[in-house]
Amino acid sequence: MTAAPDALPPTLTYADILAARAVLAGQVMRTPMLPAPPLSAITGAEVFVKYENLQVTNSFKERGALVKLASLDADERRRGVIAMSAGNHAQAVALHASRLGIPATIVMPVTTPFVKVAATRSHGATVVLDGETLAESQVRAEAIQAAENRVWVHPYDDAAVMAGQGTIACEMLEDVPDLDMLVIPIGGGGLIGGNAVAAKAIRPGISIIGVEAGLYPSMWNAIRGENRPVGGPTLAEGIAVKIVGRSTLPVVRDLVDDIVLASESELERAVNLYLTRQKTIAEGAGAAGLAAMLAAPERFRGARVGLILCGGNIDPRILASIMVRELEREGRIVSVRITIPDRPGVLGMVATRLGSLGANILGVEHRRLFLDTPAKGTKLDVTLEVRDGAHLHEILAALEADGLPAARIETGGGQLG
The missing domain is CATH 3.40.50.1100 (Rossmann fold)
Known part of the structure; x- marks a missing residue:
């Protein structure tokens, strides 16, 4: 370790x-x-x-960061601080270092969400993007710390930081x-x-x-x-x-x-x-x-x-x-494959029928080249918003009764049943 x-x-x-x-x-x-x-x-x-x-x-990172920064003496504050963080510790150190007049440099992984990088910079810190992981960012931060004699503000391996978090x-x-x-x-x-x-x-x-x-x-x-x-x-x-x-x-x-x-x-x-x-x-x-x-x-x-x-x-x-x-996991957004005759007006008819059944159409795609589709037919993949599983079964039964065979498909196109 x-x-x-x-x-x-x-x-x-x-x-x-x-x-x-x-x-x-x-x-x-x-x-x-x-x-x-x-x-x-x-x-x-x-x-x-x-x-x-x-x-x-x-x-929560503000707690530990402030306790650590407040513990620094005048010389340590003048030298400034260095930290590595995936985002939240970075913002906390940047905010409270700025409030206390302490220069701060933060090393963040290149994979850090932009919202966190932008927020850290907005608090006045110098941001260095380096490494895919925190461990790689730590290597760069250690190098900066040694070269510039900055005070290390570790995101977790520090007694003052841990004490601040413990106040929760x-x-x-x-x-x-x-x-x-x-x-x-x-x-x-x-x-x-x-x-x-x-x-x-x-x-x-x-x-x-x-x-x-x-x-x-x-x-x-x-x-x-x-x-x-x-x-x-x-x-x-x-x-x-x-x-x-x-x-x-x-x-x-x-x-x-x-x-x-x-x-x-x-x-x-x-x-x-x-x-x-x-x-x-x-x-x-x-x-x-x-x-x-x-x-x-x-x-x-x-x-x-x-x-x-x-x-x-x-x-x-x-x-x-x-x-x-999550809507897909809950069965409230589903994809349905419908076999229809390939002639003018049928798509409009299907859309009207789905609307009458209470389904909201989110997307439509034709599948004309499937070999199990008649030459004068097509398959229609429709992404729908429905109330729940029972509502979907009601829709599939109604389409079947209308002579439009339909079945639910996986998001990736594989058959569910």
Whole structure:
């Protein structure tokens, strides 16, 4: 496991987190912690959400970044700071460094969503795009740090940063003291590490459940001694970390009760549920806690669960794609192949008939060259918006009765039935 650039920080204590609360008072928003009845109905648990997506930079990262920056002496502030980040830590460091008059340079992977890069630059930081992953960005950041004698602000492997993140659990347990468990995303481990220390100090019997993207089971591997593959494009780029923290690993090993791996489809569904049911925006990493509940519902059923919606910086184009994909998964957007005679007026007739059946036509494509189609016929692929599966069966039956054989097809063109 690769070491962080600085020496191993001292053991994090609850006293450190209380001191961090004093630093953050009046400087960072105390975000709301609210019940989420729609999510409770879906998961079978009693769910409460901590809305860290409402911070100025739309992420919890402001807490740790400010605590670290506030700890610097005059010489360190003059020298400036360096950080590597996939986006949210970058914005947090940039914002609070600007407020404190500290020069900041941030190295970000070239795969970072543009919305995060643009936001980081808007806060006044110098942005360097380098590397496909955080690990590669860290190499470049270390080189800049050495060449320019800047102060390292690590996104997770730092006691001050962990203390700042741990203030979230303090607020959650003040607002809802009798939570049974917290479900917390894991990247490098700073968020879960700080909050595990705080939560176990306040409520020793509480369960701390971590969640990683299934493509990046780095902490899972480190804790369990496994060697699952790590890497690949994930919706949760904010927790797509290949190297867990030296300082966070012992905390997770000692205080975290379990780790759940969430698939990409579960992350997508969680993002969509936050938007459609809670009317709030979550990025993939921000929705990971809810994704864990979708991945292992029996683990949470009947419990009082606190989720940290830790970030809301998602590319609008990706969010729109997720919404459409979820409609397809739910059977509300479907493709139907209809065999029709190839003569004038038939397409209009089909469109009128589908309209009368309550279907909304989203797209149409002719398939004249299929060998199983009569020479004077054609197949029509129609993408429809329908109410649900029952509505689709009603439409298919009506078309069949009209002498227009129809069947549902997969999005890629393969037959479903």
